[in-house]
Amino acid sequence: xxxxxxxxxxxxxxxxxxxxxxxxxxxxxxxxxxxxxxxxxxxxxxxxxxxxxxxxxxxxxxxxxxxxxxxxxxxxxxxxxxxxxxxxxxxxxxxxxxxxxxxxxxxxxxxxxxxxxxxxxxxxxxxxxxxxxxxxxxxxxxxxxxxxxxxxxxxxxxxxxxxxxxxxxxxxxxxxxxxxxxxxxxxxxxxxxxxxxxxxxxxxxxxxxxxxxxxxxxxxxxxxxxxxxxxxxxxxxxxxxxxxxxxxxxxxxxxxxxxxxxxxxxxxxxxxxxxxxxxxxxxxxxxxxxxxxxxxxxxxxxxxxxxxxxxxxxxxxxxxxxxxxxxxxxxxxxxxxxxxxxxxxxxxxxxxxxxxxxxxxxxxxxxxxxxxxxxxxxxxxxxxxxxxxxxxxxxxxxxxxxxxxxxxxxxxxxxxxxxx
Ligand code: C6P
Numbered sequence: 001x002x003x004x005x006x007x008x009x010x011x012x013x014x015x016x017x018x019x020x021x022x023x024x025x026x027x028x029x030x031x032x033x034x035x036x037x038x039x040x041x042x043x044x045x046x047x048x049x050x051x052x053x054x055x056x057x058x059x060x061x062x063x064x065x066x067x068x069x070x071x072x073x074x075x076x077x078x079x080x081x082x083x084x085x086x087x088x089x090x091x092x093x094x095x096x097x098x099x100x101x102x103x104x105x106x107x108x109x110x111x112x113x114x115x116x117x118x119x120x121x122x123x124x125x126x127x128x129x130x131x132x133x134x135x136x137x138x139x140x141x142x143x144x145x146x147x148x149x150x151x152x153x154x155x156x157x158x159x160x161x162x163x164x165x166x167x168x169x170x171x172x173x174x175x176x177x178x179x180x181x182x183x184x185x186x187x188x189x190x191x192x193x194x195x196x197x198x199x200x201x202x203x204x205x206x207x208x209x210x211x212x213x214x215x216x217x218x219x220x221x222x223x224x225x226x227x228x229x230x231x232x233x234x235x236x237x238x239x240x241x242x243x244x245x246x247x248x249x250x251x252x253x254x255x256x257x258x259x260x261x262x263x264x265x266x267x268x269x270x271x272x273x274x275x276x277x278x279x280x281x282x283x284x285x286x287x288x289x290x291x292x293x294x295x296x297x298x299x300x301x302x303x304x305x306x307x308x309x310x311x312x313x314x315x316x317x318x319x320x321x322x323x324x325x326x327x328x329x330x331x332x333x334x335x336x337x338x339x340x341x342x343x344x345x346x347x348x349x350x351x352x353x354x355x356x357x358x359x360x361x362x363x364x365x366x367x368x369x370x371x372x373x374x375x376x377x378x379x380x381x382x383x384x385x386x387x388x389x390x391x392x393x394x395x396x397x398x399x400x401x402x403x404x405x406x407x408x409x410x411x412x413x414x415x416x417x418x419x420x
Contacts, residue, residue, distance in 0.1 A: 025398055047241065056298045085300025093250050094224035103291055135184055136189075181199065192339060193345060197229055210232070241305065268285050332411055337349065338351055351391075357391040
């Protein structure tokens with residue numbers, strides 16, 4: 001055991017070879033509008049390494065069969081690859097068992113699944129659902145739908161001027177009526193890293209079940225669901241360098257077993273008659289119909305790739321980028337950074353007085369720099385900061401300081417164009 005730890009520690013101390021990492025991502029090596037692409041829209045979706053592209057191609061070229069149904073070779077290979085992807089997700093999250101991994105379409109569907117099954121079965125009029133003021137719409141609307149259905153009430157822990165939810169505020173909004181607490185691990189709009197293990201402990205002490213929206217943390221932090229202590233954890237394949245249309249819901253086996261199914265159809269049943277249907281065991285109970293087989297296999301390849309890079313090393317490199325970027329951008333006249341949390345990742349939400357965020361993004365695009373402009377599907381936190389939208393640069397472990405410099409130069413060009 002000590003040997004394993006020391007090998008891991010040695011790997012963690014190796015320098016981050018960003019050029020070698022970039023070479024794994026063919027999309028990064030292209031010109032856009034005559035400039036080398038600077039891809040800074042990773043919070044929206046991340047680029048895909050060759051390992052993922054190869055896994056997708058291999059499935060469609062060689063192993064294309066349906067899963068859990070076919071005894072022929074192709075079906076068997078597809079089933080094995082799909083279930084291996086589940087084991088990869090288990091390892092990635094440090095989950096106890098593969099059956100705790102449910103494949104979904106993404107974070108959004110994972111949260112909807114929990115709200116519609118666990119939530120509908122366990123919440124009643126007068127119960128409370130605790131969210132924070134920086135949630136993505138995907139971690140707001142499913143709970144509002146649940147509240148409408150059950151008579152439960154949504155409560156919100158407010159955000160301070162730095163873009164943090166203070167522990168006292170979180171505790172103030174908790175009550176013995178809180179049945180579910182659901183919060184993002186990292187804010188997509190601000191980059192704030194939330195103390196989700198501490199929040200989870202407080203929520204559990206109040207008797208609530210906890211869901212962590214890991215859409216923005218799974219690509220950037222090593223995740224161990226046991227250490228977080230939560231009951232459900234959701235993330236999306238496309239943000240962890242895998243395909244779109246696939247994601248993961250991790251849930252404690254005992255909770256998943258007790259929950260009613262989400263959708264009805266093939267694979268989620270044990271037996272069907274017109275009189276009575278019995279359901280399959282977990283996780284299949286929640287995977288009705290032919291799933292996104294290629295997507296799951298591609299996601300499995302992405303997670304293997306991330307494990308081989310080492311998430312702790314990737315996170316340490318990104319912290320450097322976060323520090324450098326915050327300094328470099330804060331020094332630009334007329335540029336205001338929204339969200340100054342003490343714990344944050346390399347997400348920079350910018351506002352330039354008098355220039356629409358879409359115009360900023362359009363000028364940056366002419367320089368080959370891809371960022372996102374808008375409310376980032378997080379309107380409540382935009383309202384909290386009194387802005388309708390921001391221009392957001394979100395980095396990944398394949399970005400560089402030079403690219404941050406290119407962003408800063410691009411913003412200088414915005415200044416020249418709009419004379420702010
Ligand atoms: N945020 C962004 O540009 P899906 O769409 O299901 O893969 O992920 C939804 C989601 C849930 N929670 C958080 C914190 C998120 O950031 C997202 C997706 C993207 O910020 C697209 S809106």
